[in-house]
Amino acid sequence: MTDQALISLQGIGKTYPGSDIPAVADLDLNVTEGGILVLVGPSGCGKSTTLRLINRMIEPTTGHIFFEGEDVTTANPDLLRRRIGYVIQQIGLFPHMTIAENVSTVPKLLKWDTARTAKRVDELLDMVGMDPSIYRGRYPKELSGGQAQRVGVARALGADPDVMLMDEPFGAIDPITRDRLQNEFLRLQGELKKTIVFVTHDIDEAIKMGDQIAILRDQSKVAQLDTPERILANPADAFVADFLGSGSTLKGLTLVRVKDIEPTPYPVVDMSAGRAEAARVLQDSGERWLLVLDNAKHPVRWLTAQDIDRADQSFADAGQAVRTTVQSSYTLRDALELMLHSAAGCIAVVDNKNEFAGVVKLETLARQIQDMQVAARLAIPEDAG
Amino acid sequence: MEGIVSWFEFVVDNLGAIWTSTLEHIVLVFVPVVAAIVVSVGIGILFRHNPLVQNINLSIAAVLLTIPSLALFTITIPIFGLGFWPPVLALFLYSILPILRNTATGLAGVDSAVLESAKGVGMGPRTRLWKVELPLAWPVILAGIRVSVLLSMGIAAIATLVAAGGLGDFIKDGLARFPLPTSVERIWTGTVFIIILALISDQLLGFAGRLTTSKGIQK
Numbered sequence: 015m016t017d018q019a020l021i022s023l024q025g026i027g028k029t030y031p032g033s034d035i036p037a038v039a040d041l042d043l044n045v046t047e048g049g050i051l052v053l054v055g056p057s058g059c060g061k062s063t064t065l066r067l068i069n070r071m072i073e074p075t076t077g078h079i080f081f082e083g084e085d086v087t088t089a090n091p092d093l094l095r096r097r098i099g100y101v102i103q104q105i106g107l108f109p110h111m112t113i114a115e116n117v118s119t120v121p122k123l124l125k126w127d128t129a130r131t132a133k134r135v136d137e138l139l140d141m142v143g144m145d146p147s148i149y150r151g152r153y154p155k156e157l158s159g160g161q162a163q164r165v166g167v168a169r170a171l172g173a174d175p176d177v178m179l180m181d182e183p184f185g186a187i188d189p190i191t192r193d194r195l196q197n198e199f200l201r202l203q204g205e206l207k208k209t210i211v212f213v214t215h216d217i218d219e220a221i222k223m224g225d226q227i228a229i230l231r232d233q234s235k236v237a238q239l240d241t242p243e244r245i246l247a248n249p250a251d252a253f254v255a256d257f258l259g260s261g262s263t264l265k266g267l268t269l270v271r272v273k274d275i276e277p278t279p280y281p282v283v284d285m286s287a288g289r290a291e292a293a294r295v296l297q298d299s300g301e302r303w304l305l306v307l308d309n310a311k312h313p314v315r316w317l318t319a320q321d322i323d324r325a326d327q328s329f330a331d332a333g334q335a336v337r338t339t340v341q342s343s344y345t346l347r348d349a350l351e352l353m354l355h356s357a358a359g360c361i362a363v364v365d366n367k368n369e370f371a372g373v374v375k376l377e378t379l380a381r382q383i384q385d386m387q388v389a390a391r392l393a394i395p396e397d398a399g
Numbered sequence: 400m401e402g403i404v405s406w407f408e409f410v411v412d413n414l415g416a417i418w419t420s421t422l423e424h425i426v427l428v429f430v431p432v433v434a435a436i437v438v439s440v441g442i443g444i445l446f447r448h449n450p451l452v453q454n455i456n457l458s459i460a461a462v463l464l465t466i467p468s469l470a471l472f473t474i475t476i477p478i479f480g481l482g483f484w485p486p487v488l489a490l491f492l493y494s495i496l497p498i499l500r501n502t503a504t505g506l507a508g509v510d511s512a513v514l515e516s517a518k519g520v521g522m523g524p525r526t527r528l529w530k531v532e533l534p535l536a537w538p539v540i541l542a543g544i545r546v547s548v549l550l551s552m553g554i555a556a557i558a559t560l561v562a563a564g565g566l567g568d569f570i571k572d573g574l575a576r577f578p579l580p581t582s583v584e585r586i587w588t589g590t591v592f593i594i595i596l597a598l599i600s601d602q603l604l605g606f607a608g609r610l611t612t613s614k615g616i617q618k
Contacts, residue, residue, distance in 0.1 A: 091521075092523045093521065094521070096520070102519070104510075105512065106512035106513045106519075107513075107516070108516075109513065109535070109613075110535055110612075110615045112615070119520050120520050155615060169520065170520075
């Protein structure tokens with residue numbers, strides 16, 4: 015069991031002094047290499063305690079912790095923690111240190127030389143999308159919440175740990191920024207392929223972030239541990255079903271990303287195109303709307319046939335502005351949300367160069383939902399007997 | 400107007416003596432405050448995770464500060480004899496409270512999330528203290544040191560009564576020969592130079608504070 019698991023908790027329990035009831039009771043949990051394991055559960059279920067037992071921020075009262083096959087229950091906790099990235103909700107950047115000093119904390123503790131450390135800092139800041147030449151010398155007080163948490167993630171990645179522990183990392187950030195950080199983090203994880211244990215109380219975040227989800231109830235007892243798809247399709251018991259809440263079909267849209275579906279082609283014209291050409295393209299396509307692309311092939315305006323008629327000089331002000339676009343890393347749920355705000359009832363997809371790649375239509379999403387329902391009915395329950 | 404002129408004349412005529420007394424005064428304050436910094440910051444660090452003991456220590460330091468200075472300056476003469484040591488001990492005891500209180504407050508005020516992440520990245524207790532807790536508490540500790548210095552500057556004038564010198568000598572001489580000529584000038588000389596010395600020290604400490612406090616936590 016411990017051979018394959020990167021982290022293995024065996025019979026782990028924690029009883030706080032002065033309390034008879036354990037916060038975590040006799041937990042066995044294996045974290046396999048690669049991928050994100052989300053611990054989710056109602057508040058007070060012990061999920062944070064469980065996470066903090068892994069890097070021994072909290073010392074267990076019973077049981078053993080194995081890390082990479084080695085029993086670390088009584089090993090030096092500081093050395094252990096340098097091998098495990100740790101990100102917390104309150105971020106906890108060191109306010110008296112510059113961003114570069116914050117990010118280089120672990121490399122310095124490991125006594126890396128200056129050149130290697132400096133190179134690593136720039137690499138990490140680039141990785142989390144913060145220009146090192148701008149932010150290296152700044153202080154945490156000069157950052158927004160979202161930027162601070164990016165730095166928090168960069169600091170945790172300092173010495174390239176195999177494992178990251180994340181305790182509601184995006185919990186204190188406004189919903190729009192949170193969505194963006196989640197997407198960026200998933201993109202980053204796609205490259206880094208770390209083993210991540212992620213705690214949240216938000217089932218939607220769990221579904222979005224998790225390769226595996228452990229739904230925990232009181233005293234950190236595992237109610238169900240499975241992939242998000244299978245949990246949504248087959249909740250193990252009433253507790254899990256209740257915790258998932260209603261609308262699990264809509265939640266399923268979180269599991270599919272824009273890149274997983276083929277963007278639908280859509281009629282487009284360049285900004286420089288004439289009215290006649292635009293009208294012809296629109297008519298040939300049979301769509302109600304036409305997209306205008308700017309010089310960088312980025313969609314900028316939605317036009318109807320009337321808009322084309324009325325446009326006098328250029329299309330720059332004609333029709334409706336394209337307010338939002340989605341990238342391939344967005345979930346279909348994000349796409350649906352944005353689509354409902356879009357004039358044309360569909361949403362333009364851009365590739366990583368910000369160039370137009372097609373659209374996602376409501377019909378596509380409806381078909382996706384139907385497919386998922388069929389798949390869920392066919393899924394064979396594993397744990398639910 | 401006439402008084403100011405005659406005071407200036409007195410100062411100019413006695414520059415040498417004033418300079419000597421000023422140096423004595425500086426030493427009389429510097430030695431006990433440095434000792435108090437070492438002891439108070441040490442105690443504050445030692446008991447930072449033990450609020451009960453920390454509060455007991457603060458109460459003791461508060462009691463020390465309430466001992467009348469005249470008594471505290473003279474009570475140790477049987478042990479040390481006249482001169483330098485009785486006032487140094489007295490000023491040391493007085494200086495403890497402001498520094499200890501600010502050390503305790505400063506360390507207790509370090510954001511728990513910052514401590515949590517310091518521990519989480521694998522800093523040991525000593526590294527956390529030196530790299531995180533003390534740098535963050537430093538502005539508060541320094542404010543305590545400044546209070547102790549100001550406090551000691553004034554009280555050190557009493558050292559003259561136990562023959563320890565300092566700028567208090569001028570005040571004592573002035574009082575002794577009142578109302579003879581230059582008695583008022585002597586009192587003013589002692590007082591004004593103590594105030595000037597206190598203001599300069601405070602400004603220097605403030606400047607040192609700005610140099611030694613990270614820009615990330617300066618207001």
